[in-house]
Amino acid sequence: MTRLRYIGKRLLYVVLTLWGVSLLLFLLLHSLPSSPGELMLGEGATPDQVVAINHTLGYDRPMVIQYSSYLTGLFQGDLGTSYLFHRPVSEELGIALPVTLKLAVYALVLDILVAVSLATLAAMNKNKPIDHAIRAIPLVGIGMPPFWTGTILLVIFAVGLKVLPAGGLQDGIVGNLRSLFLPALTQTIVASAILTRSLRQSILEVLQSDYILSARAKGVRGFRLVVRHILPNAIVPTLSLLSVLFAGLIGGVLITESVFGLPGIGSMVVRAFQVYDIPLVSGITLVTAALILLMNLLLDVLYSILDPRVTLR
């Protein structure tokens, strides 16, 4: 199948999955014990006020009608109006999403850098102390909740050494890079462990191949051997792992934002949850799902470009 047809097919799959997610969210959030009117007005509201608000929101219409108008809205980019901000959810997301995306990409890049260095170091020193030490990292890393790791990093770098800001987002590229460094590092400590492990295994397999033997026979050694001959071949199989990691990364990023007081969609969804802002919660959930689906597609296509042996189905 040509690549373009494959991408078309996958985009259709993305749309269908998102439709499923939207249906699931709609059904779940409509099974709430209280109506939006009751949730928005609180306990002091008279029944008339509740009825009036529910009518304005269209909540008194039949479910099928409500869902079809919600779905029509989705196709036009309308995610509803936030109860909390009294503004369209899409506008709120437009402000908050870039922060989350910056952090996610930063964390992913840092993740890959750390994993590549550690895995190479471990694989080239197989069964030596440094290899054992690197392989022990995931055992400790798995139990590190991102909010705790973040707190510890804050204590060390912001409170103790005072070299990095203690939270919030600074302007400009340098400000962004500085203030997002600790949040990204928090993610990396947890996520890079899985990547390192898989990459190390992959490097060990490459090391046994004939082309490495012949490169060595020709006198290629050290840094050049690693960068030109080993890594390009070892990284490709781990790319398929990245798409799985990305979903976890997004989930972790959402929690990390709250620790560092970053104005992304993670902090927003927590606030929305606390005030029962249903359109905002479901909008954020839908957008993150779309993000993960598109990232998976992108990585799969990249995988097939880098490794022509992979057939796209």
Added chain:
Amino acid sequence: MKDVVNEGIQPQPLHSVAEPAESATTDAPPRRVSAKLTIGVGILAVYIIMAVLAPVVAPYNPLAQQIPDALVRPGWSHLLGTDELGRDVLSRIIYGARVDLTAAVAAAVGACVLGTLIGLLAGYAGGWFDIVLTRIMDMMQVIPSFTLLLVLLLVLGPGATSLVIALIVTHWVAYGRLIRGSVLVLRGQDFILAARLAGLGTPRVLVRHVLPNVARQVVTYLASDVVLAITAIASLGYLGIGIQPPTAEWGSMIHDGQDFLSSNWWLSAAPGVFVVVLGLGLALVSDSFNERRDGA
């Protein structure tokens, strides 16, 4: 069968430490295995004793406030100091083990049972049943578990029971995929065909012949899943969403300690260390199970 022999382009279950395909240890000397398991089980035993015997082991009542003794530094009277309300931190951590450990184990085991059941049925039955379930699993996997948890907690309301149910709903998918994949491989093998030819019914084949062959894989994942559940529970507690105060819970303790980072950093650090060590114990157990399977 086409899903089993795919070209690595299909989404795979998210594994944590225990990735069955790549054994970190085929090159490690076999003696390390038992050491890992011993240390892992030892750590778990300490936590379980701590949780079960909390009233005996804890030096103070975890909820008793002694305002004059607020923010006492670690010392002989309070080994880990006291919090801003004068409550003993060590006692709160010990009682927290009850809350966090029980909820996490309940959630992981519940997810394991549900996921195993669905995975067995989907993989063995095949057909439209499998297609529908696989699509549902695909869908669940693209929603970040954190936002899905929030949606479910909105619907279910606050409380520990809701939390456990929400965690089961978000965690079963990994088991479902794991089991379905293994069952697809097993289904074509001779001993399963022989069992079916011998006239055994589907339930019997599944329980007596398929399940034992996937059990170790499930247990391996279960151990690391308990860690994921603890992290999730603590994260929600940290955000003030999960188990409500004044109940001693590790996540909310870390959160409450954050106001005193510059003066009393151990208020946040200590509960976290307990989470990390527990994670280490479970990871060691999970890892050594994994190695045994590879070694067999």
